[in-house]
Amino acid sequence: MTDTINNSLPKLTAKDFATDQEVRWCPGCGDYSILAQVQRVMPELGIPKEDIVIISGIGCSSRFPYYMNTYGMHSIHGRATAIASGLKASRPELSVWIVTGDGDGLSIGGNHTIHLLRRNLDVNIMLFNNQIYGLTKGQYSPTSETNKVTKSTPSGSIDYPFNPLALAIGANATFIARTMDRDPKHMQEMLKRSHAHKGASFLEIYQNCNIFNDGAFEPFTEKKTKADETLFLEQGKPLIYGAERNKGIVIDGLRPKIVDLTEGVYTESDLWIHDEHDFYKAQTLIRMFDDVNIEGHFPRPFGVFYQDKNKPCYEDIMALQLEDAIAKKGKGDLDKLLRGYEVWDIVE
């Protein structure tokens, strides 16, 4: 996909992407913001509505397709990524979006997620991470923090959570980004970047479940803490954060280190410059995933961590192999196939 705008298309608005179906998420759910941003961004992408397909699995987030006036499929639990793979492999010209959640995409459908990323189909994954199972009414998820007390874990959960972006880079994803429901502008930008990327885009969206896991991302989203707890990544810019823009990250040997820019020891020119095309830097950035309660913890980065623009897409190579086979062997001749190599005649 490219992000050039086709001027011959009628100008669409967010309203054109809304359906007549009543939106049934709980009032106050972070999903509303995501829906609004997607509806706002879609008209700007310059793709005819009929060429957009949104595929979801099961879970609260997976109701998404019903609210988008495009083609859409609300499928089965965990399989949206696989269904989208089959669609994209056979119809490369379509713009395919996947809506999934931390349960759908990382638990029951974890296998398909990593294999889609590995194959690098040109689709956009929006992973709504609320660190809880909402639709089944409040069990812990594979991204819930350890020792989480939920309906299914009255004594606290024992498992350690996934770091979704680490999983994505482990599968050699070619586009890895994070955003949040409470920052519409940033989300719109990330959605556009996801779309513009030729290859599999993995966008994790922190999404608040105000019923079963309210405030899970509060340190990153609330005004009074956001500046000190988050680090917004910008290509070619130094890693600076803090309410006073007073803190930064330097590379100390192989490790990142937080430094104070007000003490006179470090200046901006000493800082880590973000390069989203650097695989090794991306791996380190992705690992900044500390518990906010730990003394001296790193801020949580948002933005595009990594992009590899050079890796060919599965569906393109598949199409090339077909073309190549026709060029070499000629278009398939059914009678030749049926006849095979050796035949004999029976005469009366």
Place this chain on the structure above:
Amino acid sequence: MSTPTLLKDVVIKFAGDSGDGMQLTGSQFTNNTALLGIDLATFPDFPAEIRAPIGTLPGVSGFQLHFSSDRVYTPGDLCDVLVVMNAAALKVNLKWLKPGGKIIANQDGFDSKNLRLANYPDGVNPLEDGSLHNYELITIDVTKLTREALKEFTTLGMKEKDRAKNMFVLGFIYWMYDRDLDSTINFLNEKFGKRDDILQSNIKVLQAGYNYADTVELFTSRYQVEKAKMEPGTYRSIMGNQALSMGLVAASERSGLPLFVGTYPITPASDILHDLSKLKNFGVRTFQAEDEIAGITTAIGAAYGGSLGVTTTSGPGMALKGEAMGLAMMLEIPLVIVNIQRGGPSTGLPTKTEQSDLLQAYYGRNGECPIPVISSRTPSDCFDAAFEACRIAVQHMTPVILLSDGYIANGAEPWKFPQSEDLPKIDVKFKTELGHHEDKFMPYMRDEKLVRPWVVPGTAGLEHRIGGLEKQNITGNISYDPENHQLMVKLRQEKVDKIAQYIPEQKLDAGPEKGKVLVLGWGSTYGTIKSSVSELLAQGHSVSHAHLRYLRPFPKNLGAILKNFDTILVPEINNGQLVKILRDVYLVDAKPYNKIMGTPFMKSEMTEEIKKYL
């Protein structure tokens, strides 16, 4: 040299260690036989292990071939000739040799080590102790003769030389049945053309085997089987999975829908993936998925996009695909699910045959989930069955399950292949715009077949959403309304039932329309039932044979046929599955006849069973 003795019918079995190349030897002899216009059927029988420990009983691999100047429908019960490359092969297969039959034994495979591995007591060698006196025993030191023939091939190591042993045996058998070597020499050229020393050594050993037989006068005569009286036409040899692959491609060509196969390798279905992955110039997309579930769901994605979506698997994979089959059925999109059945449950007997997934195909999903089921009966019939499965899927907007099994998947027979122009065209129409009286697209509006329109993404003005939640009739919007749910369940059932109006009526394969016994089979039991029934008919018994292609829905006249017989006998390679469904649907006291040993019925046992009701 005297003229060869004419034989009508021969069953030969090649048996050896998994590494002895018996499958290749068998298939070469098969091709050679087919090209002479002799009718045949084969039964490859191999272990689940790729290479079980050399020389052991579990490592024995066999290939049985039945060829005849009469029509042939089974690979034969007992063999006339047993070729054994080692002691284990003899031990495993001797019980399948006719009294007085020939044993051709590789002497080197009966040394003390091989005898011990085959569990013969110390000091006992069946080739020497007279225990085989009821058979005609021919012992050849194949290893020594092969090495001898290759002594000038100095670039080859001993291991490489020994690998050509099977060519010696093949050459020997070619002489015995008065064949020429050309078909195999052509094959070797294709296979080893790039490695001249391997090619030349194989040809040399093949000729050495032939010449050896000619020189040593081990036999009093050679044998010949004449051409079979088959319908005039052009024939080729075909295996079931090969035919099935071609059936899918033919359906793709005749419907104009590109073929997409999402699948995960599993025995005995993988050859379909192998075959289709070579046919990219037919626009075939094969997607080797990460698991069985992704196999079917990628196919669903492709079908949603307007491809002919197919997934291929065997029993365990079927179990994993259940939920996704339900989705395809709810979405009402076309999809073909191919199950090459094998012995179950669980991992079961992966390389052995069984018909034990019929109930799974019928009922193995959550909720009320009717899916049409059809089956193939012989290797070449897999072509027609696959073509028909695709036709029903796209014309009735439904997933269709096609049941084949390991026996016909790997078995071979001559096939009077069709011409592409003789294949029916499969009409498919995507809906591309609103009709005159429509102001909004209704994804679940049905036609007279109760089929909904197929609209593919990219169609402007018909954007819509579908999914696995229950849908409101006509609009396709989510609906939890109780009345609507009941209506939709009934509609989906009725849609599948209605297919009975668009398939041929059931015909009897043999026998009178009314009588004592109807043998009613499905799938790969066809050949055995046909052979038994024709023998019994020739003896004047009142017996008929009907064989079902359509298992769900049944042909609309099946109930009437069942009423015409005193006994309905239902032979199956399972513990009684079709018989249950027949009893349920038709309230008929059908009698089961079951074998669950991983092998097809023998004709003799089938005949005996039918006789019990005559």
